[in-house]
Amino acid sequence: MRRRLINSTLAVVLVVIAVFGGTLVIVETRTITNSAQESVESEALRLASIVDSRLISEERISAGLLQDQIAAKRYARIDIPGRAAIEIGERPDGDVIEARATGEEGESVLVQEPRAAVTGEVGRTLMIIGGVALLAVVAAVLLAVRQGNRLAAPLTDLAETAERLGSGDPRPRHKRYGVPELDRVADVLDGSAERIARMLTAERRLAADASHQLRTPLTALSMRLDEITLTEDLETVREEATIALAQVERLTDVVERLLTNARDPRTGSAVAFDLYEVVKQQLEEWRPAYRSEGRAIVCSGRRDLRAVATPGAVAQVLAALIENSLMHGGGTVALRTRVTGNQAVVEVADEGPGVPADLGARIFERTISGRNSTGIGLAVARDLAEADGGRLELLQPQPAVFGLFLSRAPED
Template sequence: MRRRLINSTLAVVLVVIAVFGVSLVIVETRTISNSAQESVDAEAFRLISVVESRLLGAERITPQVLAEQVDPSRYARVEIPGRSPIEVGERPADGDSIRSTETGEQGEKVTVEESRSTVTREVGRTLLIIGAVALLAIISAVLLAVRQADRLTSPLTDLAETAERLGSGDPRPRHKRYGVAELDRVADVLDSSAERIARMLTAERRLAADASHQLRTPLTALSMRIEEISVTDDPDTVKEEANIALTQVERLTDVVQRLLTNARDPRTGSAVVFDLDEIVKQQIEEWRPAYRSAGRAVVCSGKHGLEAVGTPGAVAQVLAALIENSLMHGGGTVALRTRVTGNQVVVEVTDEGPGVRADLGARIFERTISGRNSTGIGLAVARDLAEADGGRLELLQQQPPVFALFLSRVVPSRKEYVRPVR
């Protein structure tokens, strides 16, 4: 493209120079020739006037007198009746001169000639000047064409590199502009595309991280139930554990469905009125084997018979994240306590461990923030799940740690929330 721009610009300049240059040469040649002819005519007229005045005054007309009146580069011939012709200067060759003849009242005749080579030299100097100007114009055009080509091709190359970088998975916008409206428009579109791609990649990575973290808990619980089935021969125990395993499979399916739904539209919710006791009891039963294996216990207390508004699967995942967090980072007995405050129900999860470091504080809910070199995703996902249903998850106390899940216990509209069929 760079070569095409230079060639097209140079072609336009050459055409303009050719058209105007040839016209200028023709005009200047004719002007110089006409000017030389007019100069010779004027000199012949002046010379005949001098001859007439001398004849009237009876003065002598000599070659020396005429030489003073004639340009040294020209030839003059004066013919007076009854006298010999008087010549001044060197006569040009026939056919190679510009001639002018004047005749006086007494029959005298004056002829002035100038060599055409003088005109040719003048035309040559003019052509040389025109050629120099044309050459300067061509050089200037080439330089301007190169500069303009660089100004256009360099941004295009840069934009191509940006597009290639986007295709290779580097979605960082460059925010670089070039001072050309069309190119800046392309740069704006590429930057917008880069930002959209970055958001999409971030969402995909977040979905993958959330999926790996949220699926881990149900899969662990399911694995424990299957292990219980594998080591027992009691049919009743096998049946009980199989039912619990089926419940875990349903939870796993709910987690996957919720992940996919949130990936399409994070604002999508399926809040209903549910029995909070069932969710708390379910979580304690699921986590009791893991705590028993660690030599610890998980218990519940507080007010019973509470109903909350939210998504049962999401609330179960939030409580599972808190219980797992206490298992991994806490110590002693883990207690779940339910209570009522205003128009909200609260589920508090606490343990007897060292608690949350003072330097973490509220940052404990930020992604990648962890007190014990873990992923730092669990509490962040739990808070997102709580907020998606209109609730909130807070750290009420750092030492000993007290996490609280706040859920609404008021149904705004019968059309908005539907009590699940049991």
């Protein structure tokens, strides 16, 4: 691109010089030639006038007296009737510019100038024009090089930015170049970088959420399948298989919910459902895990409570709270359902040390955890609760009590 810009600029300058320079050369040549001819004619008339005045006053006329009246390198011949011709200067050879004038006393004046003198002046003028043209070419090349660098460097920079985007580095550069077209390309690349960064963040978040949300249910399902392989009682096998199938359906719902939430965290499919059924389902799933840790999980409160939300999302929120109590809490975990105003509330409490004072309200932020965990579970649970118009709060830090607030379904 740089070479093309230099060549195109140089071509334009050369065309301009050829057109205007050629015209200027012709005009200057004619002007110099005409000026020389006019000067010779003017000198011939002036010399004739001087000779007339001396003849009238009967003064002596000689070449020495008229020598100062003739320009250098010019030749003059004065023919006076009845007298010898007077010659001033050396008669030129070759092509000459000449002029003749006749005085009132009958004298004749001839003035000649070598055309070589005019040619020399024309040559000097051409040299000046050629020098100016050369300076114009040099200036045009320098300007083209500067413009080429100004355009080529941003294009190289934009190409590197596009290459970085293609290699997985979506950081926007926010760099502008003062050229509207290039700045527009930079704006588009920065916008693309921000969109790619958002998509990568969403994908990583989805992967982290899925890993966190599916880990414990898969472990419980694995334990259930192990129990099936260890028993020979057909009735027990059927019962455990039925429970395992229900867990698989819930896992499918978890995956679909995660995908939906990744596309739009505010998208919900709230319906009226029996809240206690979801609570009891979570108790059945988590009781084996608590039993293996030597701990208990119990439930109390109203059993006829109906709420408006997405059952799968509520199950995931409760699972996150129960898992949080299993990992960070202690003693018995108690789930209690109650009503406050037009809201149905599920409280999850344990007998552990509670939430550290330095965490406080930040407990729902991603990557915030009191121990060496991912810090994702409570953040995902809060997002799921808010997607259905509910909310998740820390009601008491020590011992920890979390409350899930949902819209209460109207009673039939």
